[in-house]
Every structure is written in structure tokens, then in C-alpha cells.
């Protein structure tokens with residue numbers, strides 16, 4: 001009995017030490033992790049495929065967890081991700097999609113991170129093309145590519161083509177055919193972009209908005225509001241507005257919407273509104 | 285104390301006579317030899333490549349102890365009733381478990397020390413073949429520190445074998461549970477990090493968070509003991525880190541051994 | 555001296571925790587210098603009783619005293635020798651290694667141990683294979699080696715579980731001789747068997763065990779009064795069949 005009591009005291013004591021040191025041990029690893037993480041992508045795809053034996057799916061999952069940790073830490077530390085690191089990240093996603101082509105998460109990640117955060121549109125599209133081959137019945141993948149073409153690369157014809165491709169797949173939103181034609185027609189109007197972005201958010205409800213996406217949404221809402229006002233101005237006044245201020249003075253907008261990227265709104269003669277920031281965060 | 289010493293020595297002897305060990309040693313040394321040759325295919329970081337492979341081999345060699353030998357020395361000992369020879373002597377069950385653990389402690393130490401000698405040979409061979417300019421970053425202090433930590437993590441697994449052998453009645457189950465502990469121990473830290481940053485922007489339910497919070501205290505953070513790649517790059521490993529990890533491992537091993545004793549004292553060895 | 559009173563043991567086996575009553579209110583008293591034999595059919599609970607004495611099995615209730623100590627007290631094991639039923643030794647070690655281990659636990663100095671090892675090996679007839687690994691032994695040789703382990707420290711109490719099983723006739727005679735010689739030095743021997751002739755020849759007292767209970771205890775003198783039911787049967791056999799058979803009919 002006495003011995004059991006002593007054992008329990010030792011047990012509790014040592015377990016307290018374990019719990020107490022938990023955070024310190026976690027920190028020990030934090031120092032090491034960055035060197036470790038980015039190396040996986042360097043392994044040639046064929047070697048990786050061969051050495052994963054019959055555990056390719058599991059391997060892909062582990063690598064994906066690694067990749068998302070890597071990026072997540074960067075976001076959390078708010079340290080700037082270097083182009084080299086983004087390239088590593090791209091390589092990692094490429095290996096993951098080679099190991100398990102039907103794995104949807106890396107494609108979503110490619111769109112959310114490579115296209116949105118890293119501005120690596122071509123790389124993102126390359127991965128998504130791989131996805132289209134592996135998941136031909138998934139309308140999201142051509143939709144993402146179309147989105148990238150339209151939204152980032154301002155290639156409206158290509159964008160419309162991919163949206164058409166997405167529209168042909170079962171389960172795609174019913175207004176896609178309409179969107180595709182409108183895209184081809186209006187091209188660059190902010191309203192189309194806004195619609196597009198809102199659809200993107202609806203599609204990814206379970207995904208928390210990244211700050212980048214949120215910013216872009218606010219910016220587009222502002223631009224669309226101003227464009228609508230400019231359109232109204234022309235209809236009512238019979239002439240084009242010359243500046244944003246003119247719209248405000250005549251009461252077409254109550255106040256100038258905020259520009260989250262920190263630039264100045266610009267009204268173009270064709271009725272388009274954009275910003276001096278080009279919707280890229282202005283470095284301080 | 286005398287009992288612990290006698291049991292430790294007997295299991296050390298018994299373990300060393302086991303054939304698995306010689307197979308492992310031979311395979312490991314062969315693997316290391318190949319490494320030196322293969323490292324010639326790389327351009328710059330020859331010493332890093334050699335060290336990466338060699339230290340992985342040392343750890344693999346160490347891991348064969350908990351997964352093959354320790355199971356044989358503990359779970360099989362209880363299963364086949366060879367344990368009677370020990371427990372009918374003036375040796376308590378706690379002394380038996382601690383003695384067995386120290387036997388494993390010695391065997392693991394010996395094997396990993398021999399393999400560390402292999403690392404030294406490989407580096408020497410590499411320097412001879414490719415020239416010493418590729419080996420300027422090699423830091424023996426870091427290498428030894430990394431391998432020491434690797435040894436500690438293997439010791440934690442040995443303690444897990446002790447625990448699982450006392451709570452289960454079959455050696456197969458004990459192996460399986462040890463494997464489980466190994467996998468959880470190596471991935472729990474990544475999961476914790478994953479939850480900390482919410483990278484994929486996926487909302488994670490509170491129940492999962494709570495489970496992870498409990499598991500991260502129950503299972504050891506084995507991934508933290510892996511400083512091999514730092515050592516391979518010739519980076520220095522802070523002494524305080526080694527100290528923290530050593531204390532952590534020691535406390536964790538004591539927890540496992542005491543827990544095993546409490547379980548084992550209640551068990552019938554019919 | 556072995557005192558056992560009101561010992562009870564119920565095994566819980568399997569996932570369903572199915573209970574088996576292995577010992578039911580067993581009380582027993584073995585005097586110093588006695589040879590006490592327990593006989594009983596398979597599954598009677600003999601091994602369970604002996605294992606409780608070494609605290610390998612924890613009884614549910616009842617008390618055991620060995621020379622005045624509880625079995626869980628490490629001090630009493632210093633003067634205890636035990637031969638398990640179907641003994642199993644470490645395959646990769648030799649008898650010599652086993653005996654050195656035992657010497658170490660008994661705090662025996664090395665020169666003394668070196669002197670004792672050949673002695674005890676000669677007693678069990680294994681002196682020619684002292685350094686051979688156990689894996690090369692036959693079943694009977696393992697039994698002898700285990701007996702050597704039990705005898706090594708010259709314990710005051712020797713507990714043997716089926717010591718004759720697996721041995722050739724010469725081996726059986728050897729065990730009987732060892733038990734006798736050992737007893738002549740004033741030590742206590744408690745052993746069990748299901749082979750009656752082994753027991754009849756050497757015991758000072760014999761207990762018959764059946765389904766977890768000690769049915770009766772008898773001395774060889776008392777056996778002489780029993781007339782066999784069948785011609786050619788030994789008195790003990792008759793008594794055994796009567797006791798166990800009667801129990802079976804109930």
C-alpha cells in the first residue's frame with residue numbers, strides 16, 4: 001500500500017514535468033522545422049512514386065499536411081514568403097498531385113495560395129490542368145482556371161472558354177453558360193468580376209476567407225458601386241462623368257468607398273473604375 | 285537494486301545473443317557503405333548526403349530494438365513464462381520491469397554506438413574518396429548530440445514496449461500498440477501546428493481541438509527528438525535544447541515505467 | 555513452514571470475463587522438514603495453489619505465510635525454490651548463465667557460485683552441457699536444468715510443480731532421490747503431481763485435491779488400512795478414485 005502511494009506520487013510528479021515541458025519541447029522543434037519542410041519537393045517525382053510503394057495516397061496526405069503547415073507558419077509569423085519558398089511549395093504540390101491525382105485539396109490549395117497569394121498564375125493553372133485530367137467530372141477545376149484567366153491575366157477569351165467547359169459538366173451552377181457569354185461580352189467590367197468572386201466564396205463556404213480574398217471582395221464591391229454610379233450618371237446627365245469626385249458631388253454615391261489596398265480610385269473614359277494600386281498591396 | 289542489476293545484465297546477455305541483432309548490424313553497415321558510393325552522384329553537399337543517410341541508418345538500427353528485440357525480451361518473456369525464473373527469485377515486479385528496461389537501455393546504447401562508429405568510418409571513407417573540401421561543415425558535436433537525442437527517443441519507445449507488454453496478454457498486440465505510439469508520437473506535433481495556424485482555412489470543430497490537446501500531453505513529442513537534418517547541415521544544436529529534451533524523455537520514461545509497474549502488480553501470471 | 559488458510563481464487567478469462575473457480579476455501583499446513591504431496595486430476599487447481607505461494611497469482615481472499623512471511627514479501631523468496639510446470643528457460647542462454655543470475659540475486663560471491671554450479675549440475679545430470687545454449691536441449695533436459703535452478707540456493711522450502719513430467723524412468727528416480735536427499739537435510743518439500751506412484755513412495759503426507767478443494771489429507775500409514783476395490787490396484791489409487799469419483803457424481 002505504502003509502495004503504491006509512493007508510485008502514484010512519482011507518477012504525478014513526473015507527469016507534471018512532462019506537461020510542463022511540453023511547450024518547451026514544441027519550441028525546440030519550431031527552430032528546426034523550416035529547414036526540414038521544404039526539402040521534400042526536391043525529390044524527383046519518379047523516385048517519390050517508386051518509394052511510396054503501395055502507400056501513395058497516405059504519402060500524398062502526409063506531404064499535403066507538410067505543405068499546409070509550411071505555408072500556415074509563414075502566414076502566422078507574417079513573414080514574407082520568398083519566391084524560392086513559393087517555388088518549393090509549387091514543387092511540393094506538383095509531387096502530391098503526381099502521387100495522387102484525384103486528391104482535390106491540393107488543387108484548391110493551388111488556387112487559394114499559388115494564384116491568390118503568390119501570383120503564380122501559370123503554375124496554378126498547370127496544376128489545375130493536371131487536376132482536370134484526373135477529375136474530368138469536377139467542374140470546379142476548369143472554373144478555377146477560367147477564373148484565373150479572367151481575373152488575374154485579363155484574358156477574357158480563354159476565361160470564357162474554360163467557363164464554358166465547366167458549364168458543360170453536370171452539377172455546375174445553372175448560370176454558368178450565361179456567365180461565359182457575359183464574360184466574353186463585357187470582359188473587364190468590375191460587376192462581372194464581383195459576381196465571379198462571390199460565386200467563388202459561395203462554392204467554398206466551408207473555407208474561411210483568407211485576408212487576401214476578403215480584401216479583394218471589398219475592393220471589387222467598391223469598384224462595382226462606382227461603376228454603377230457612373231453608368232447611372234451617364235443615363236441621367238447625358239454625358240460621362242469626368243471623375244469620382246463628380247459622382248459624389250452630384251449625389252450618385254454617398255461617399256467614396258474605401259480602397260483596401262491603399263490606392264486611389266480612377267475613373268476611366270470607358271466607364272471602368274480601377275485603382276492606382278492595381279489591387280496589389282502597396283508596400284510601405 | 286541488486287535485483288534490477290541482475291535482471292538488466294541477464295536481459296542484456298539474452299538480447300546480445302539474439303540473431304536479429306547481427307542481421308541488423310550487418311545490414312546497417314552495408315547500407316552505410318553503399319551510402320558513401322551513392323553520395324558521389326551528388327554535386328555539392330556530399331557530407332550532408334552521407335550524414336543524412338548514415339544517421340537515418342543509426343536510428344533505424346536503434347528502432348529495431350523496440351520493435352523486434354524488446355518485444356521478444358518482454359512480451360514473449362511473459363507469454364512463454366520464462367519470466368518465472370526471474371520472479372521466483374527475490375525480485376519484485378517493479379524491479380523486474382526496471383531491470384528489463386535497463387537491459388534494453390544498454391543494448392540500444394551499444395548498437396547505436398557501434399553504428400555511430402560506422403558513421404565515422406563513412407565520413408572518413410567519403411573524405412578519402414572525394415576530398416576533404418566537401419567535409420568542412422561536419423560538426424561532430426552536433427552529430428553526437430543528434431544521435432544521443434535519437435537514442436533517447438528509442439528509449440521512450442522501449443518504455444512503451446514495457447508498458448504495452450504489461451497491459452496486454454499477447455506480444456502481437458504489444459507490437460501493434462508500440463507501433464501506434466510511435467506513429468502518434470511522430471505526428472502529434474505536426475497536427476498541433478496544423479491546428480495552431482488554420483492554414484487550409486478549414487474550420488475545425490472544438491471536439492477535435494480538445495482531443496488533440498489531450499493527446500499532445502499523453503503521447504511524447506517524438507518528432508522534437510529528430511535533429512538529424514540540423515546535424516547533417518553542420519548546424520549547432522543548442523545545449524539547452526538537449527537538456528530540455530533529456531529531462532522530458534527521462535520524466536516520460538519514469539511515468540511509463542511506474543504506470544507499467546502499477547498495472548503489472550495487479551496481473552496474474554498463471 | 556507453509557500456512558495457507560481459506561485461500562480463494564477465481565480467474566476471469568476472456569473478454570467476457572467468464573469466471574472459473576480455481577481454488578475454493580483451501581487451507582493447508584505443511585510442517586518444517588516434511589515432504590508434502592498434492593495429487594489431483596487435471597484442472598484441480600494444484601498449479602494455481604503453488605503459484606499463489608510465490609505470489610505469481612494473486613488470490614482473491616485468504617492468507618498465506620511462508621516461514622512467517624507473506625508471499626509478496628521479497629525476503630521469503632530468498633529461501634524458496636520453485637520448479638514451474640512445463641518450465642521454460644531462456645533459449646539463447648546456457649544453464650551456466652541462468653545459475654550465475656540466480657547466484658547474483660542471492661548475493662552469492664562468485665567463487666562460491668563457481669563451486670556450487672558443478673555440484674548442482676552433477677546432481678541433475680547436466681554437468682556435460684554446462685555451457686550449451688538451452689535451445690539445444692530436449693524437454694527432459696530443460697526440466698532438469700530448471701530443477702537445478704530451483705535447487706541452486708539450497709532453499710529451505712522447495713516447491714515443485716509436476717517435477718516428474720517429461721522425464722525418463724532414470725530421471726524420475728533421480729528426482730525422487732533428490733527430493734529424499736534434500737529432505738534428509740531438514741528442508742521442506744511441497745510438490746504436486748497427477749501421477750500417483752511418484753507421490754506414494756516418498757511423501758510424509760498426501761493431500762487429494764479436486765475442483766479447487768482439498769478433499770482430504772492422509773499419511774502413508776493411514777493408507778495401509780485401506781483395502782483396494784480392485785485387485786492389483788494400490789490403496790492410494792483406490793482412495794483417489796473414491797474421492798474424485800464421488801465428487802464427480804454429486
Ligand SMILES: Nc1ncnc2c1ncn2[C@@H]1O[C@H](COP(=O)(O)OP(=O)(O)O)[C@@H](O)[C@H]1O
Pocket residue numbers: 554565566567574575576594595596597598599600601602603
Ligand atoms: N490463466 C488462467 N485463466 C483462466 N483460467 C485458468 C487460468 N489458469 C488456470 N485456469 C483454470 O483454473 C483451474 C485450475 O487450473 P490449474 O491450477 O492449472 O490446475 P492443475 O494444475 O491442477 O491441473 C482450471 O480449471 C483452469 O482451467
Ligand SMILES: [Mg+2]
Pocket residue numbers: 600601602639
Ligand atoms: Mg498443473
